[in-house]
Amino acid sequence: MSEIAVKMVGIRKTFPGVIANDQVNLEIFKGEIHALLGENGAGKSTLMNILTGLYKPDKGEIFLDDVHVDFKSPKDAIQAGVGMVHQNFRLVKPFSVIENVMLGQKGSSILNIEETEARIKGISHRFGLEVHPKAKIWQLSIGEQQRVEIIKMLYKGADILILDEPTAVLTPQEVNDLFKILRNMANEGKAIVFITHKMHEVMDFADRITVLRAGLSVKSMMKIDTDTSELANLMVGREIARGRKNTNKTIGEVALKLENVSALNDKGLLALDKFTLEVHSGEILAIAGVAGNGQRILSEAITGLRELTNGKIILYGEDLSNQSIREIIDKGVAFVPEDRYGMGLAANLSVIDNVLLKDYRNKKYGINFLNSNTTRAKAIELVEKFDVKIPTVDSPVKMMSGGNLQKLLLARETDIDPKLIVAVYPIRGLDIGATDFVHEILIKEKNEGAAVLLISEDLDEIYKMADRIAVIYEGRLMGVLPVEEAKLEVVGLMMSGTDVREGDSNV
Amino acid sequence: MSNQNKRKIILEKRLQTPKWIGLLVTVVSVFAALIFSSVFLQMTGQNPFEVYRVMFKSAFGSSYGFSETLVKAIPLMMASFGIAMAFKMVIWNIGAEGQLLLGALAASVIALSFPNLPSIPLIVLMMIAAMIAGGLWALIPGLAKSYWNVNEVITSLMLNYVAINIIDYFVYGPLKNPYGSNFPETETFVRNAWLPTFASTRVHLGIIFALLTAIILYFVLNKTRWGYEVKVIGESRNVARYSGMDIKKNIILVMMVSGALAGLGGMTEVSGVVHKLDPHLSIGLGYSAIIVAWLSKLNPFVIVVVSILFGGLINGGFSIQMHGIPAATATMLQGAILFFVLGGDIFARYKIRIIK
Ligand SMILES: Nc1ncnc2c1ncn2[C@@H]1O[C@H](COP(=O)(O)OP(=O)(O)O)[C@@H](O)[C@H]1O
Numbered sequence A: 001m002s003e004i005a006v007k008m009v010g011i012r013k014t015f016p017g018v019i020a021n022d023q024v025n026l027e028i029f030k031g032e033i034h035a036l037l038g039e040n041g042a043g044k045s046t047l048m049n050i051l052t053g054l055y056k057p058d059k060g061e062i063f064l065d066d067v068h069v070d071f072k073s074p075k076d077a078i079q080a081g082v083g084m085v086h087q088n089f090r091l092v093k094p095f096s097v098i099e100n101v102m103l104g105q106k107g108s109s110i111l112n113i114e115e116t117e118a119r120i121k122g123i124s125h126r127f128g129l130e131v132h133p134k135a136k137i138w139q140l141s142i143g144e145q146q147r148v149e150i151i152k153m154l155y156k157g158a159d160i161l162i163l164d165e166p167t168a169v170l171t172p173q174e175v176n177d178l179f180k181i182l183r184n185m186a187n188e189g190k191a192i193v194f195i196t197h198k199m200h201e202v203m204d205f206a207d208r209i210t211v212l213r214a215g216l217s218v219k220s221m222m223k224i225d226t227d228t229s230e231l232a233n234l235m236v237g238r239e240i241a242r243g244r245k246n247t248n249k250t251i252g253e254v255a256l257k258l259e260n261v262s263a264l265n266d267k268g269l270l271a272l273d274k275f276t277l278e279v280h281s282g283e284i285l286a287i288a289g290v291a292g293n294g295q296r297i298l299s300e301a302i303t304g305l306r307e308l309t310n311g312k313i314i315l316y317g318e319d320l321s322n323q324s325i326r327e328i329i330d331k332g333v334a335f336v337p338e339d340r341y342g343m344g345l346a347a348n349l350s351v352i353d354n355v356l357l358k359d360y361r362n363k364k365y366g367i368n369f370l371n372s373n374t375t376r377a378k379a380i381e382l383v384e385k386f387d388v389k390i391p392t393v394d395s396p397v398k399m400m401s402g403g404n405l406q407k408l409l410l411a412r413e414t415d416i417d418p419k420l421i422v423a424v425y426p427i428r429g430l431d432i433g434a435t436d437f438v439h440e441i442l443i444k445e446k447n448e449g450a451a452v453l454l455i456s457e458d459l460d461e462i463y464k465m466a467d468r469i470a471v472i473y474e475g476r477l478m479g480v481l482p483v484e485e486a487k488l489e490v491v492g493l494m495m496s497g498t499d500v501r502e503g504d505s506n507v
Numbered sequence B: 001m002s003n004q005n006k007r008k009i010i011l012e013k014r015l016q017t018p019k020w021i022g023l024l025v026t027v028v029s030v031f032a033a034l035i036f037s038s039v040f041l042q043m044t045g046q047n048p049f050e051v052y053r054v055m056f057k058s059a060f061g062s063s064y065g066f067s068e069t070l071v072k073a074i075p076l077m078m079a080s081f082g083i084a085m086a087f088k089m090v091i092w093n094i095g096a097e098g099q100l101l102l103g104a105l106a107a108s109v110i111a112l113s114f115p116n117l118p119s120i121p122l123i124v125l126m127m128i129a130a131m132i133a134g135g136l137w138a139l140i141p142g143l144a145k146s147y148w149n150v151n152e153v154i155t156s157l158m159l160n161y162v163a164i165n166i167i168d169y170f171v172y173g174p175l176k177n178p179y180g181s182n183f184p185e186t187e188t189f190v191r192n193a194w195l196p197t198f199a200s201t202r203v204h205l206g207i208i209f210a211l212l213t214a215i216i217l218y219f220v221l222n223k224t225r226w227g228y229e230v231k232v233i234g235e236s237r238n239v240a241r242y243s244g245m246d247i248k249k250n251i252i253l254v255m256m257v258s259g260a261l262a263g264l265g266g267m268t269e270v271s272g273v274v275h276k277l278d279p280h281l282s283i284g285l286g287y288s289a290i291i292v293a294w295l296s297k298l299n300p301f302v303i304v305v306v307s308i309l310f311g312g313l314i315n316g317g318f319s320i321q322m323h324g325i326p327a328a329t330a331t332m333l334q335g336a337i338l339f340f341v342l343g344g345d346i347f348a349r350y351k352i353r354i355i356k
């Protein structure tokens, strides 16, 4: 076995209201590529920020080559040979590669450009990190900028290199190039850690894997000793309570039809890839998947917030593709977005103003004026009907708790008698009471004939709520199963990107 | 632990700022600005109390002084309304100066072109032309912002300088008074193009327009469907988009209304006060109006009050000139007030606590 480079023992880190890491143990070995795998929010970045001295752990110890260390800052860490490439690059755009590498270098105040350039070239050749030292950062592609970050760390003498979600911004070709470079580095004895939530990268490129879930280190193993289905189960957790909440079969005609829908994410990369799906009236169709696999893009494509690059979206025979958001709302599409504050509700506006968001064009509030008596009455009606706890309907919604916010949002969205409800992570961050309430509302709407598209990362929720389960992975549909036939193992495998549609028998 | 007993001052965000704190902070900030400026006055050998006394007395101490203060306040109000409208939607229209000038130019062209029209149609025509000109001038940064997301601060500001040059071109060129001496100004408008004034003062009908505009603007912003859209878009573009609001269209619309109001301020100034177009018409009214709008927290009624105070400041600034004190003192005070009110805002938004 190879030599231990880093050992983290019993790490705990809390932020106000969240335990980001607890009792986390991690061993990193020289000459290996180590994958830190876990869902969004599992605590991966926090753990690595602790290792590089950015955060101070509440508890726990770190050993480097068996020596106890206590880094006060990333500077301490890099001096000891631990360097990190963050998700957001820390490069000065108008400066050249050389200048960026030299920035923050201690020592002689006379900067020797030729010497630095020579050393950069040396590092480039040694590991295959091709980049032009004199190029300005803004001229470089994202992949090249990432290489500059890596060079920066190597230049400073990193023997342990950590990369936080390095592939999130890369194209598949760039991903392959990156891991070739990382392999070169491992072969020279460096210890590499990369953070990801993508199963196939782990299986393709890692030697050793540690899975984090909800702040805990669940398990560490060599890649050859595991498989995707085990990893999927470790990531999302096994314990699924099978008590159904959605007990009536009310499934009706086809309401929503997606035909080969494609769309790009904010970085311009393909995030939804020829997605084809049908949702029926009176049905809850759950989209299962590890967060960040195109769920948000899917929800935005359906509701008109994101342009389609391909395909068609049809609601009861009417083409919604690339219609305006307004028209789509008017066709009866309700949207419970992932982002309650940033999108679904305006934090500083009153309850009344927030209740009106979707309905303010309704002439019942007045022709040009908005009758304040009518709007107030509407707000009070919804607040009472959904038992939203607020001081007054004039208070800004930022004073409300998460559960009450979500109730208010659902009250508004279901008030227009939607034909389709798109709900994205609707129970994220809610307590059990609020969760039950949200689920009751969705089931009631479904029983009354609405088609419900429930996007969730919580298999527990999915098994309680769904009539059918569709799995999304890297923007593609992996398959659709009726909930009765959806074995947890199969769903887990599909979530990890394994195609099980033909070969069901050997699972 | 060594630093266990160390006291620390921390800022804690307030969930809601009580109204009285906001008011208190503003009043205290204005006083702080007066004190701050008095240091400068002292250094230049003036007695600050005397300067402030003279300024106050000439601005508010007599009915004549107050009437002159109101005259100065009218264009400030109009431009501030326009600015407030745009700022409500978080569109930073810094171009009121230019929009006001273009409004004045358009009104002047009408007044000089149709000297034979009866008074009411002529004045109405001048108002319409001024609003269209100001609105179109603001449309340029509006379109650039809306379609190419060009920063409106830069474009609207730069257009102010273009506007000044356009005015210069006209008063030195085509509109220059053919009978006058060599001054760069137009000939005086016919009487029909003058806004009527009250009694023996120079306060003109424009003040009624301004007060009406305040009421209308308040209702538009707070009671109409469009005002609601402006509020939501200003609060969060994301939420507005999610709700199906047309952000592009509203940016354009708001910029045009904003420019039209400033343009109307230009019209009332040429038609009500100067009775001709001269290049020194504005001397930074459009910039002062930004300060007024901001101090007023974009509330139209507060704008009326603050404009009168600032009108007093400008008016008082002229008077102290006669005592040998630079009129720039008034400008310095304006700047200092804005500086302190902006700085004081932190006390309105945060609680200060000392912890051990
Ligand atoms: N600086 C911070 N302040 C407060 N909470 C934080 C901070 N950083 C992370 N968290 C919280 O800690 C948890 C773990 O976050 P993170 O380590 O970023 O997860 P991951 O990188 O696995 O997605 C999350 O619930 C996140 O909201």
Ligand SMILES: [Mg+2]
Pocket: A041, A044, A045, A046, A164
């Ligand atoms: Mg992270």
